[in-house]
Amino acid sequence: MADLLFVAIFLAGFGVLFWYVVAAPRSQVLGKTLVCGPPDSGKIALTFDDGPGEATPLILDILKKAGIRATFFLCGQNVERFPIYARRIAEEGHEIGNHTYSHPRFLWKTPGRIAWEIERAQNVIAHHTGRQPKLFRPPYGIRWFGLFPILNRNQMRVIMWSVNSKDWRSPAPRIVSRVLRGVTPGAIILLHDGVPPHQSGDRNGTVEAVGEIVGTLGERYRFVPVSEMR
Template sequence: MTLRPKKMQLLRWLPKTVVLTRGPSRGKAIYLTFDDGPHPDHTPALLDLLRAHDARATFFLIGREAERYPRLAERIVAEGHQLGNHSYNHPAFHALSHDQQWEEIVRTERVLTSIDGRTQHRFRPPRGVFSPALALRFACSRRNLAYWSYDSLDYQGRAPTDLAEQLRQRPPSAGEVLLMHDDSDCSRHMLAELLPEWRGMGFTFPPLPAF
């Protein structure tokens, strides 16, 4: 696995109206994104860390977990972060029909709307899997699929210090969208090392821009 997967480099050639892999680079922005939460053991400490470094992020929540821990999802919003849709059950999307995929998305939209009041949220497919039909449906509704340009590899089970060093060797650039997860403490330990360094390099940390 690489920090900038070839698949993501290829997706950059698709119109941004279909797939978003990078954000605006103005202000030396880096976009932190976290999948698979909220998690009662890991998300609170991650939010504490982000607040300490004046960093905002986009949290792509699993619908059933947001229903299970609504106060935690509300805290994410209250602290200036953005909610994103990561399906309701995090299923293997390739094994679902188009209608089943859409129901996963719509069901989660209802949950997220009840938390932040917004009627539309960026959607990141579980495991990055999507069909042309799904991409077309989003494009026709003037929405895009939210991907990433830079993979932190925080799901590999490696030591956070080793992963942080790997990111130092190939650091992100302005406009990069970083893929991370908040269902473990790996990303938090990585960011505890990297956020002060990146801030010292002049980077800022806003959530992904709205539609």
């Protein structure tokens, strides 16, 4: 019985350690990752994943009215589906990052597959927006073995987040509450303007929440793209 208990504790501990290494936003084990900006800067960043999508133009309208630039991590397949929205993101001065081509989990993926996902997305994004992203956010936040050499080769850096809105599963009031509670100077806020390719859903709650988030936090902080979080 004692041996079984020891094995169970060992496996549980290993699982926690493994999760931290590959998935914890603040983990730096596999490579350098930006989680937040300087705490004395007075700046915060809005970031949007999985787009472009049907909610993207509505979010862009809100940001344009508020005079705010954000960072959009685009999926290559969604850029092909909504090229007009991708171009609008670029034309309105927002920062564009790479979120892979098809939004796979990197767990157990080979370096060759990871490289294909990143480089295919780079080509698609560049074709439709004229931009070559220098920022990368891994799908589901999972950084896998072999990822960082590929990013270094492409002169890209990993961007995670310090505030997770969990907007993909929450109504607008909870999204707003979670963001407002979590924000501190230098915060990088995770939101979603699209849905991963081959998945369904909407981002109506995000659209509703963004207006209130911008209005409330704009009184205390300056919104900037991630690359200006210095």
